[in-house]
Amino acid sequence: MRAWVIRGTGGVEHLELAEVPDPGPLRAREVRVALRAAALNHLDLFVLQGLPHEYRFPHVVGADGAGVVDAVGPEVQTVRPGDHVMINPGIPDYTCDYCRAGEHSLCRNYGILGEHLPGTIAPYVVVPEQNLAIIPTLPTSLRWAEAAAFSLVTLTAWRMVVTRAQLAAGETVLIWGIGGGVALAALRIAKLKGARVIVTSSSDAKLAEARRHGADATLNHRTQKVSQEVRALTEQRGANVVIDDVGEATWDESLRSLGRGGRLVTCGHDGQRRRVRSDCAPARHR
Ligand SMILES: [Zn+2]
Structure with missing residues (x-):
């Protein structure tokens, strides 16, 4: 698939439209979403400038998005192919002690789409089913762009x-x-x-x-x-x-x-209270 990626950090000059592998086979509770809209946040600029963690290049950018469920893993129960969904880009492992206590945003293995994980400015993204919500249709349905820009x-x-x-x-x-x-x-x-x-x-x-x-x-x-x-x-x-x-x-x-x-x-700061991003995911609030 063709996606917007970076192969290095420093600024927007590193952005390029490139061919990357399609997402691999889905695990039990994973869902592949065919994106209809993606939205930008200041976080995306921080990602381009370079954040203090390991990137796997080529890195697909973009945290926010909305789209249509394209395929589901064998144990997925909450969405079906064809559903219109908005994406929560904060991805925990759903298994650690914080996750078991319901504090997903404090997860020891927390990642954000487009920051730690492949992002949304692509034809497809894969997320756990828990990270999807059906786009409300009442009283009026959100437009794709509105649904995409909501979550982060x-x-x-x-x-x-x-x-x-x-x-x-x-x-x-x-x-x-x-x-x-x-x-x-x-x-x-x-x-x-x-x-x-x-x-x-x-x-x-x-x-x-x-x-x-x-x-x-x-x-x-x-x-x-x-x-x-x-x-x-x-x-x-x-x-x-x-x-x-x-x-x-x-x-x-x-x-x-x-x-x-x-x-x-406050939000968006690491353990040393250094500023790491301004538009942070629902995470790490003190
Ligand atoms: Zn966890």
Whole structure:
């Protein structure tokens, strides 16, 4: 099959359309998906630049995708050939102690499509059946591009806002960098939860767009002192939750913005808290 691959890292100049082997025979619970759309994330740029793990070249890129089930392994029960599916690109082994405890994103052998594993910018990708969801058809069916663009950032944001931070109705949440995919998904989820949402950006145009998506207050972190403004917006109480996927540069201001009993959630960092990616999969949240 012909897929977009890299044979080295450093930048987009390494991308090429090349012939690669078709996926091999399916294991018991694996599914081959014929892709109809793939979506890009900042993660893809980090992959092109080079991440600190071993690549097997030629490496097929792309984390997000949606398509039609093309073939299934002998024990697959949840999908059938012809089903329209969206893909969760975070692939655990489903066997380690973390997986058995239901913490798949902390899996000892965790991999992300297009980062650690062959990606979605190809005619076919193979994933465990647990990583597929039938594309909802009610009230209206998602378009292929919408279904493809959903998973990576939305599942990451869901784990941050709901699973880890347990944001509740009536609470105030601060979200850094609203131009990013994780931040934008976090905004939408926080509003659905009934929270009051303060977002930041260095771009006034992005802040205006965020207000159209429901942000209650917006701060330009280039021209405003975020922690002071958050205090002013919360009668000096501070935010209940901070969603910070930036890391070191915003750490102090995030802590200063938090109220008593507040929760700070981050993502996309390795064990040394170095930034390894900004659009991470639903994984490794502290
Ligand atoms: Zn595992």
